Amino acid sequence: MVITRELLIEGKEIGAQSGRTTPVINPSTGQKYATVAASGVEDVNRAVDAAQAAFEDWAKTDPYTRREIFAKAADLMEQRREHIVDLMVGEVGATRLWASFNVTLAAEMLRETAALITAPLGEVLTTQRDGDLSLVVREPVGVVAAFSPWNAPVILGTRAVAAALAAGNTVVLKPSEVAPLSAGLLIGELLSDAGLPAGVLNVLTNDPADAPDIAEALIASPAVRAVNFTGSTNIGRIIGAHAARHLKPALLELGGKNAVIVLDDADIDYAVDAAAFAAFMNSGQICMSADRILVHESLADEFTAKFAAKVAALPSGTDPSAVIGPLVNTDNDQRCGLYAAQRIAALVADAVAKGAAVLVGGEVEDAVHPATVLTGVPAHADLHGAEAFGPVCVVDTFATDDEAVARANDTDQGLTAGIITENGTHGLRVARRLRTGIVHINDQSVADDPQAPFGGFKSSGYGRFGGRWGIEAFSNTRWITLATQHASYPF
Incomplete structure (x- = not known):
């Protein structure tokens, strides 16, 4: 009806x-x-x-x-x-x-x-x-x-x-x-x-x-x-x-081009769970969603393997019990999720054509685009600067805190960020250098408390x-x- x-x-x-x-x-x-x-x-x-x-x-x-x-x-x-x-x-x-x-x-x-x-x-x-x-x-x-x-x-x-x-x-x-x-x-x-x-x-x-x-x-x-x-x-x-x-x-x-930073003192299993939630809650259609997961190089191999396995296992489909559901389209008069899924697919295809590798996902399934993880996305790829607003994220590595901060700040947007660490002092030092309106230490980027000031910086x-x-x-x-x-x- x-x-x-x-x-x-x-x-x-x-x-x-x-x-x-x-x-x-x-x-x-x-x-x-x-x-x-x-x-x-x-x-x-x-x-x-x-x-x-x-x-x-x-x-x-x-x-x-x-x-x-x-x-x-x-x-x-x-x-x-x-x-x-x-x-x-x-x-x-x-x-x-x-x-x-x-x-x-x-x-x-x-x-x-x-x-x-x-x-x-x-x-x-x-x-x-x-x-x-x-x-x-x-x-x-x-x-x-x-x-x-x-x-x-x-x-x-x-x-x-x-x-x-x-x-x-x-x-x-x-x-x-x-x-x-x-x-x-x-x-x-x-x-x-x-x-x-x-x-x-x-x-x-x-x-x-x-x-x-x-x-x-x-x-x-x-x-x-x-x-x-x-x-x-x-x-x-x-x-x-x-x-x-x-x-x-x-x-x-x-909008936001948000990052979750996994420092060298992070608990890897916790970091995997936090990053998956940040990137794929509501199929990535949240202004606070993590488009980028920045991982210290000492943890990169183990984190990437476990993260890819977790993302690959996320249930998807049009059933309301799924984690990855149909996308919402706002550009086409028909307003069917198929067009939004094709928009995400185009971002992925452009990144791959310019040198990126797909670790998980990447194939369009009608209005549902599967959870997708990329690595090696170059600066000239559309996905590098564009807010994905869908179930796709990029895993990248860093060697020093300075490098992590520079990469997290390398965007015209500045809404939120997450820093995964078991050392609160370390996390706070990094957090104070991020150019965002919000940052969560030892947590991911998607959070909202009614009593807290919510808003962004820059664009x-x-x-x-x-x-x-x-x-x-x-x-x-x-x-x-x-x-x-x-x-x-x-x-």
Whole structure:
């Protein structure tokens, strides 16, 4: 049965003014999974108007009421786990393990956000004049435009709106055309059922062909005062340029060319397990996925043999219990995973043609590209610099810490990294030299805690989600003074 959904504006499901719709395709089968409303610029205006109308009341809603809404939404998220898992499996071909993890982390994000609502958000400053009180306060900015991606739809759809709403803003959310249900409409439905007032969160779905116009109109709207986007670096540059043109702050969490570094004092078996998880969780379709495994030359032979054997044994296929599942395509109108698998295959073929060797995998199997490990990828191969965003990684070796750091930093992106070592001091010395927003010592590159600052460096974006940093990102910092005695003036 094909699901049919409309836009969420002012607490109601309504069709696009044009009456147009667009399909949602299951990447495993290439078949239609859902039909959603295809909004136009006129619908953007309706959504922004609804958010603007709801702003004043929501901004002055007491923090305890807001906290209760987020706590209830977290409970509802967990109570509806199986429904949400089924939704992700059908919409983006997710494995059940990955979909269930989305539910767990998204619920944790909602609870962390609930706690932050009643946390202190101001400061008292010292002053130069006796009797003056000098305050720093944080206030909501107004309407926030949010863009959520498809690869971790429930996690990143929740993250796109949670801090902004908690800070007292209203939001217009535009989820990815690939996952409009689980990255957008689901989040709106959960929060509405938890008691979020009508108009505070509005969700726009759209046809892929209309995405540039929708995004530009949303950011340009005078009522929109801040923007957040999670997605590819290429699209992030466009979103950032639109925001800059209108002098609106933007929080951009973009792609990564991440490395896991296995130092000479690492436990090899642990390193193998960590690297396999980093490279192949969600078939490598995570911004934090490890494209590169850098191994000290003294461990290289043993590590590579064990790593190749583990990767070769990873179950793959369209069954939701598989580790390596169908890929999601975002470039072709048919949006079937077959095209994404062929994109990965092209990167592998180019690397091999230029001198790389395939240790495991490499053959396309319909929409499922098997877990693939390469070695000897030269600098002029496309895979050397491109974010793979699929089940492929490169194993390389190094002789010194200096060499490992240089190779890990040899990218225009700087999101995250992992360092595998049994010596924390050694790991910390290396970590301090990496040019990334995140680094995990004696762990791999894929990790996310709701209370921690999350974001990248260089072309991986700027600004931070998570914890108090997320609240600050969607707040206006104001300086307010109170003079308790009359001042004297020179004229």
